[in-house]
Amino acid sequence: MASKLPRYTRFSGRLAGMAAKPVWVCANLKCEMHSNGEVDSAGKRKEPKQCLSCGGMVFDRFPTRAEADRWAQLRLQEKGGLIRNLRRQVRYPLYTMDRDGLKVEVAFYVADFVWEERDGRVIIQDEKPRKGVDALAALKLKWMAAQGTPVTIHSM
Numbered sequence: 001m002a003s004k005l006p007r008y009t010r011f012s013g014r015l016a017g018m019a020a021k022p023v024w025v026c027a028n029l030k031c032e033m034h035s036n037g038e039v040d041s042a043g044k045r046k047e048p049k050q051c052l053s054c055g056g057m058v059f060d061r062f063p064t065r066a067e068a069d070r071w072a073q074l075r076l077q078e079k080g081g082l083i084r085n086l087r088r089q090v091r092y093p094l095y096t097m098d099r100d101g102l103k104v105e106v107a108f109y110v111a112d113f114v115w116e117e118r119d120g121r122v123i124i125q126d127e128k129p130r131k132g133v134d135a136l137a138a139l140k141l142k143w144m145a146a147q148g149t150p151v152t153i154h155s156m
Contacts, residue, residue, distance in 0.1 A: 023068040024059040026051040035059070060088075066156040067112060067127045074113055083123075086115040090124075094143045109140045111151060124151045 022045055026033045031054040039045055050057050062068035071088065078086045094107045113125045126141070133141065133153070144151050 021045065021064070023062045023065045024048055025062065025068050025071070026054060026056050027058040027060055028054050028056040030054070031056060064127070066129070069156060070113065070125075070127050070154060074115065078115070083115045083117060086113065088113060090114040092124075092144065092149065094140065095147065107140070107143075109144055109151075124149060125154050126151050128153050128155055130155045 021036065024035045026035070028051065031051060033051055033053040035048045035051070036045065048059065051059070060071075062071065074083065074086055077083045090111045092109045092111060093105045094109055095103045096106050098104050111124045112127045113123075115123055115125075117123060124144070126137075128137070141151050141153075
């Protein structure tokens with residue numbers, strides 16, 4: 001007798017990232033329409049050719065809809081003057097010390113979003129699923145905190 005698989009399967013960590021569907025957002029600041037992209041003959045999702053709302057042809061790619069939605073929220077805050085200098089996919093080096101006490105870059109961490117608050121504080125934020133963080137991401141987040149640059153986690 002064949003066993004029945006659950007109708008919905010929850011993934012966590014790296015598996016969730018692999019199962020996530022990319023989302024493209026129109027780069028026009030007045031439009032910012034979300035699109036799931038176009039499906040080619042092999043069944044892969046690819047960037048849409050043109051925005052259905054404004055006709056624009058430039059898109060920002062996001063690995064998940066949650067990350068795209070968070071970007072939209074932060075863009076609104078930036079437009080409203082609550083935050084400034086909003087950036088995506090900012091790379092931070094992860095260091096260790098060698099035998100001679102010299103700092104050596106071992107790996108890097110890529111933050112989803114970085115911005116400045118009104119008071120000048122720099123906020124580094126990562127969008128993660130509610131189910132949690134995979135082991136590699138947890139290690140890099142702890143490493144960033146140990147270097148004195150803590151990362152806040154946002155879950156939608």
